Amino acid sequence: MSIFTYNLKQTNNIMTFFLPNCDRCDKETNSMIGSMFNLQMICSDCKTKESKHEMYDIAVSVESDQVKGGNYNYEGIGLPEDLK
Numbered sequence: 531m532s533i534f535t536y537n538l539k540q541t542n543n544i545m546t547f548f549l550p551n552c553d554r555c556d557k558e559t560n561s562m563i564g565s566m567f568n569l570q571m572i573c574s575d576c577k578t579k580e581s582k583h584e585m586y587d588i589a590v591s592v593e594s595d596q597v598k599g600g601n602y603n604y605e606g607i608g609l610p611e612d613l614k
């Protein structure tokens with residue numbers, strides 16, 4: 531049994547109403563995390579994929595510079611073509 535199924539049973543299916551779809555692959559997911567490349571909320575699979583991308587370190591450092599500079603609405607450097 532996957533952790534995912536287990537969570538649903540534990541919460542009396544209440545979660546099914548709130549289960550979001552990943553902005554990138556459109557798969558249902560129980561863990562969403564913000565992309566470093568843009569404003570998408572993505573699943574852990576997509577996060578793993580983007581974190582291995584050669585541009586990821588650059589995206590992270592640009593993001594942290596922007597936040598340090600007070601730009602909390604920074605939209606990211608944009609999603610690389612091969613991650614779309």
Ligand SMILES: [Zn+2]
Nearest residue numbers: 552555573576
């Ligand atoms: Zn995804």
